[in-house]
Amino acid sequence: MNFFENIGINIRNWLKVFSDISSLFFATVYWSVFGVFHRKPVNFKTVFEQMVYMGLQSILIVFFVTFFTGVVIAMQLAPQFQKMGAVFYVSSMVSIAICRELGPVLTALVIAGRIGAAITAEVGSMKVNEQIEALETMGINPVRYLAVPKFLALLIMLPCLTVLGDASGMFGGYVVGVNSLHISPGLYAQTTFKFLSLKDIYTGLSKPFVFAAIISMVGIYQGLKTKGGAVGVGQATTISVVTSFILIIIADCILTGIYFFINF
Amino acid sequence: MIETNKKFISVRNLIKKFEGRIVLDNINIDIQQGETFVIVGGSGSGKSTLLRTMTGAIRPDQGEVYYDGKDIHSMEEDEMDKFRKRFGMSFQNSALLDFLSVEENVSLPLVEHTRLDQKLISIIAKMKLKLVGLQGFENYQVSQLSGGMRKRVGLARAIAMDPEIVFYDEPTAGLDPVVCAVVDQLILDLTKKLNLTSVVVTHNMESVFRIADRIGMLYKGKMLQVGTKEEIQNSTNPVIQQFIKGEINGPIHLNEDVIDR
Numbered sequence: 001m002n003f004f005e006n007i008g009i010n011i012r013n014w015l016k017v018f019s020d021i022s023s024l025f026f027a028t029v030y031w032s033v034f035g036v037f038h039r040k041p042v043n044f045k046t047v048f049e050q051m052v053y054m055g056l057q058s059i060l061i062v063f064f065v066t067f068f069t070g071v072v073i074a075m076q077l078a079p080q081f082q083k084m085g086a087v088f089y090v091s092s093m094v095s096i097a098i099c100r101e102l103g104p105v106l107t108a109l110v111i112a113g114r115i116g117a118a119i120t121a122e123v124g125s126m127k128v129n130e131q132i133e134a135l136e137t138m139g140i141n142p143v144r145y146l147a148v149p150k151f152l153a154l155l156i157m158l159p160c161l162t163v164l165g166d167a168s169g170m171f172g173g174y175v176v177g178v179n180s181l182h183i184s185p186g187l188y189a190q191t192t193f194k195f196l197s198l199k200d201i202y203t204g205l206s207k208p209f210v211f212a213a214i215i216s217m218v219g220i221y222q223g224l225k226t227k228g229g230a231v232g233v234g235q236a237t238t239i240s241v242v243t244s245f246i247l248i249i250i251a252d253c254i255l256t257g258i259y260f261f262i263n264f
Numbered sequence: 265m266i267e268t269n270k271k272f273i274s275v276r277n278l279i280k281k282f283e284g285r286i287v288l289d290n291i292n293i294d295i296q297q298g299e300t301f302v303i304v305g306g307s308g309s310g311k312s313t314l315l316r317t318m319t320g321a322i323r324p325d326q327g328e329v330y331y332d333g334k335d336i337h338s339m340e341e342d343e344m345d346k347f348r349k350r351f352g353m354s355f356q357n358s359a360l361l362d363f364l365s366v367e368e369n370v371s372l373p374l375v376e377h378t379r380l381d382q383k384l385i386s387i388i389a390k391m392k393l394k395l396v397g398l399q400g401f402e403n404y405q406v407s408q409l410s411g412g413m414r415k416r417v418g419l420a421r422a423i424a425m426d427p428e429i430v431f432y433d434e435p436t437a438g439l440d441p442v443v444c445a446v447v448d449q450l451i452l453d454l455t456k457k458l459n460l461t462s463v464v465v466t467h468n469m470e471s472v473f474r475i476a477d478r479i480g481m482l483y484k485g486k487m488l489q490v491g492t493k494e495e496i497q498n499s500t501n502p503v504i505q506q507f508i509k510g511e512i513n514g515p516i517h518l519n520e521d522v523i524d525r
Contacts, residue, residue, distance in 0.1 A: 039379070126361070134359035137319050138373045138421075139345040145376075 021221050024143065025213060028151045028220075031144040046149040047156075054115050054150075055157030059164060065110050066165035069102055070094055070172020078181055087181050091188045092195035094173030099196060099204045103166035105252050108211035111158060112244035116219040119150055120240035123223025124233040132224065142224070151216040158212040159205055166204065203259045210251050218244045272296060273318065273429065273461070278327035280313055287313050288324070289485040297428075300455055300462040302472050305482035306507065306516065311465045312356075312433060314482065318463065319353055319431055320344050331429075349377055351429040352422030356437055358414035360406045360421070366393065367402035370420045377425065392420040395457075396450060412443035416450065423454060430454070432464040436471045448474045469508050473497075481507065483516075 035041055073094050081087045123146060126132050135142045170192060177183045183191075222240035226232045273295040280288040287310045295301045305311040316322040318329050320336045328335040336344055360369045370389040374380060380388075393399055396416040406414065415435060422430050435451060436444040448471050455462045466472060472479060473493055480490040481504050489499055496504060506514030 040376075129357055130355045130359035131361055133316075133321055134353070134355055134361075136321060137348060137351075137353045138376070139348040140372070140376050141345070 017221075021217050024147065024221050024224075025217050027143045028147045028217070031141070031148050032152060035144060035148070040144060042148055042152065047152050050149050050153030051157050054111070054153050055160060058111060058114055058157075058161060061114065062107050062110055062161050062165050063168045065106050066098070066103055066169040067172040069106055070098060070169035070174075071176050072172075073097055073102070073169075074173040074176035074181070078176070082181075088177075088183050088187055088191050090181060091173060091177055091183065091191040094177075095170050095192045095196045096200055098169035098173070099166050099200045101204070101252075101256070103169050104162045104204050104207040104211065105248065106169075107162045107165035108158065108208060108215065108248050109245060111154070111161065111211075112215045112248060113241055115154065116215040116244045117237050117241050119216065119219030120223045120226075120237045121233055123220055124226030124236045127224060127226045128229050128232060143220075147216070147220045150220065151213070154212040154216045155209060158208040158215070162205060162208040166201075203255075207252060207255055210255065211248050214247045214251060215244050218247065272330075272332075273463070274328075274330040275314075275318065276328045276330065278314070278317060278324050278329070280310075280317060280322065280324045282313075287485050288317065291327070291482075291485075291487050293480055293487065293490065295461060295463060297461050298455075298459055299477040300451070300464060300475050302464045302466060302476040302479050303482055304467060304469070304472055304479055304507070306467060309482045310485040311467075311482050315431055315433055315463065315465045319351065320348065349373070349425055350427055351431060352425065352427040353431040354415065354418045354422045354433065354435055356434040358406075358411075358418040360414060360417055362406045364406070365402065366398070366404045366406065366409070366417050369406065369417060370424050372421065373424045389420075389424065392424055393417070395423070395454065396420045397446075412439050412447065415439065415443075415447055419447075419450060419454070423458060423460075426458070427460070429461045429463065432462065432466075434466055434468075435464060436466065436468050441470075444468065444471060445474070451475050469510070483507075 031040070032042060074090050077090050077093050078087060081089050081093075123132075126146075132142050135145060174185075174188055174192075177188045178185050219240050222236045222243070226236040273293070275291055275293040278288050278291040279286065291314060293301070303311045303314060313322060317324050320329075323337055329337060331347070331350070334347075336347055339347065360366075361372070364372065367386065367389045370392050371385045374385045374388060378385070390399065390402060393402060396419050398413065398416055398420065401409070401413070401417075406417070409417065419430075419435075432451065436447050439447060451462060451464065452475055454460060462475075464475065476493055478490060478492055479496045481488045481496065481499075481501075483503050488501055488503060489496065491499070497508065499505065503515050505511075506516050
């Protein structure tokens with residue numbers, strides 16, 4: 001009985017979290033779009049500052065992660081293709097794998113670790129230091145004031161970082177292909193783009209919009225829920241990153257499934 | 265709507281429970297315009313909960329909080345937000361936004377709620393900072409300030425919108441005796457100069473007798489007595505006597521000390 005009760009309680013808790021995050025998402029979208037009609041337009045200065053913090057300062061880490069992933073994929077695939085005498089196909093495999101899947105997902109995971117954690121830690125510290133309550137007491141909606149700039153900044157910057165991630169992943173493959181597998185640079189580039197269709201690129205680039213919403217909403221939700229001082233902030237940050245990771249992978253699976261089944 | 269005089273705060277039959285435990289038990293208070301009403305009580309007596317219920321941050325399980333005869337807890341969130349512009353609050357930990365400068369913190373309510381020109385907002389913020397004795401600190405970051413200075417910036421922010429009522433949550437907690445006296449004097453000055461109604465929550469008895477017009481003693485979620493300084497000092501209630509004298513022996517036991525919400 002206890003076992004089933006626990007399952008029931010867990011499902012109920014997860015549904016509650018899901019519904020809370022959904023309402024936070026709708027409130028954020030509402031204030032992003034309709035804030036101007038309440039004479040509370042989006043503060044673009046804050047959005048820009050957040051874009052610099054979330055985007056520009058993440059370039060290096062995204063580059064390294066995706067570049068080396070490109071290198072690794074090329075090295076793993078090379079022996080298989082060498083056996084078939086078609087080593088130059090490494091380039092197309094790397095580009096498709098990176099653009100459709102690994103570029104968007106790895107970039108999102110890196111940003112969930114770097115930015116999602118930072119969002120939760122910042123909002124969580126504000127919560128335990130009464131700053132969120134201060135905003136509410138001043139009649140300032142914390143969702144509009146804190147969540148909207150972070151959400152918009154990530155919605156703009158994550159796709160940009162994904163483009164960078166795609167490019168650096170393919171560059172990683174190129175470095176291995178040209179230097180180690182002795183494919184000529186021209187042939188490598190030609191094979192890369194011969195098999196890479198527009199569909200591969202836009203299905204890949206549609207994902208970061210969903211991932212950006214997941215990272216920012218989970219980050220802010222966990223921050224706003226934080227209780228109990230420094231320990232609470234630490235716990236909320238951990239939960240935020242883990243939840244974002246899981247939701248990114250699930251969302252990726254669902255999106256890929258949709259593209260697969262509707263042959264998009 | 266009940267009969268309450270204009271601009272009075274009336275708390276009626278307030279009950280609040282946390283996880284089944286009664287934190288506020290049938291509280292009734294009337295606060296006059298222009299007076300400084302101090303709520304005293306030990307940790308866990310429910311005084312912070314009472315203050316938060318009065319600001320609308322916490323919804324009570326039963327009872328009403330009337331301002332101008334209107335119950336804020338029966339208002340929609342939008343209406344309550346508009347209503348909140350009429351009062352300011354000074355928080356225990358100052359609750360200043362640490363990514364903003366001192367001036368930006370004080371300007372925040374004006375930037376958010378008015379359509380005043382940025383230059384005018386800056387002038388108002390400087391005036392408010394001057395009122396709390398912090399002129400020249402406009403461009404400091406919050407992290408560069410001492411505890412007492414943060415409290416004063418918090419006060420400047422609380423009065424930025426020229427409120428009618430200011431709530432103070434432990435305004436002198438963690439400050440040295442001299443700074444305590446300065447903050448108390450500031451509360452008195454602001455109340456007089458700006459014709460404010462002040463509601464203060466504290467357990468610093470020195471402070472209480474300096475600033476209070478009337479005092480309400482809260483014990484185990486119940487309002488034991490409301491009266492003037494003299495009435496409280498001469499109270500025959502042993503709990504009040506033990507509390508104001510800070511004695512170890514008496515009806516208050518330490519194991520009754522529970523989490524302050």
